[in-house]
Amino acid sequence: MRHVRLPPFNAVVFRGDDGGRLAERWEPLLARIERAVFEAEFGIVGEFGRRCNTVLLPPGGGQQTLELIRRYGLLFYPITQVRAYQGYAHTHEKPRHPGEAALFGVACIEIDDALRFAEAYQRGDHYTQGKLLGYPECCIKAFIEDWNAGYYSPVIQEVRRTPGCHDYECRIDPLLNPTLRYIGVKAIPFWPHNLVCREAHRWAEHFIDVVRRIDKKAYKALLELLAEPVEFSQVNGIIEVRVGSPPWMLIISQGYSDETIRVRLIPMYDPVEEYG
Ligand SMILES: [Zn+2]
Numbered sequence: 001m002r003h004v005r006l007p008p009f010n011a012v013v014f015r016g017d018d019g020g021r022l023a024e025r026w027e028p029l030l031a032r033i034e035r036a037v038f039e040a041e042f043g044i045v046g047e048f049g050r051r052c053n054t055v056l057l058p059p060g061g062g063q064q065t066l067e068l069i070r071r072y073g074l075l076f077y078p079i080t081q082v083r084a085y086q087g088y089a090h091t092h093e094k095p096r097h098p099g100e101a102a103l104f105g106v107a108c109i110e111i112d113d114a115l116r117f118a119e120a121y122q123r124g125d126h127y128t129q130g131k132l133l134g135y136p137e138c139c140i141k142a143f144i145e146d147w148n149a150g151y152y153s154p155v156i157q158e159v160r161r162t163p164g165c166h167d168y169e170c171r172i173d174p175l176l177n178p179t180l181r182y183i184g185v186k187a188i189p190f191w192p193h194n195l196v197c198r199e200a201h202r203w204a205e206h207f208i209d210v211v212r213r214i215d216k217k218a219y220k221a222l223l224e225l226l227a228e229p230v231e232f233s234q235v236n237g238i239i240e241v242r243v244g245s246p247p248w249m250l251i252i253s254q255g256y257s258d259e260t261i262r263v264r265l266i267p268m269y270d271p272v273e274e275y276g
Pocket residue numbers: 136137138139192193194197198199200
């Protein structure tokens with residue numbers, strides 16, 4: 001595997017004759033899901049031993065994020081400047097000039113948590129960062145393994161660790177679907193170690209409940225999307241996620257390697273029936 005470096009981007013395309021109508025319904029819903037999930041990442045601090053949430057303030061902005069941090073009774077601690085980006089980024093890069101410097105930091109319960117997080121970030125200690133973020137031990141360990149092997153978006157590694165799965169097809173816990181996160185659609189804010197992890201599932205149940213309390217409409221739309229089968233592919237460093245069968249929505253994002261990957265993820269149960 002060789003790394004491919006593309007600028008962060010993503011796009012959503014609605015397919016077919018119905019594309020216009022689908023876009024009309026889903027574009028505002030996607031924005032609502034993204035906002036509610038973003039807020040839930042602060043709202044769930046204090047559960048599962050989660051002491052902090054990571055924060056990225058855009059150049060000259062971030063007022064709303066700071067208000068959210070205040071509202072949830074957390075304190076913001078800046079760590080470093082990183083290059084601002086739109087869409088989804090796999091790694092942080094250094095800004096080339098002050099105009100593109102975003103401020104990366106953490107929102108934590110106590111200053112001691114923030115200092116520990118900052119120190120762990122500076123020395124590349126993913127384990128301590130994962131613990132302060134409250135992530136399950138099994139998932140943190142797998143993330144570190146994948147990261148060290150150069151897999152920044154370890155979808156295929158998660159498939160390979162899922163019992164009964166093949167590189168081309170996998171039956172998954174729909175709450176753990178990792179392929180919609182490129183546009184902020186997710187029921188957990190971390191990479192699960194496999195796609196049926198029980199610890200990650202427990203997390204997801206709490207997390208979607210926080211989303212429900214923040215925005216009921218976003219919650220219902222989130223479940224509706226997670227109920228869909230997806231086909232994930234990465235070819236020449238471009239990620240494409242085909243959502244639905246037949247696919248009615250495409251998510252296109254930058255990948256990170258020259259490896260060709262294509263896998264279908266099929267939900268084991270209907271999350272709308274289970275949690276709707
Ligand atoms: Zn796990």
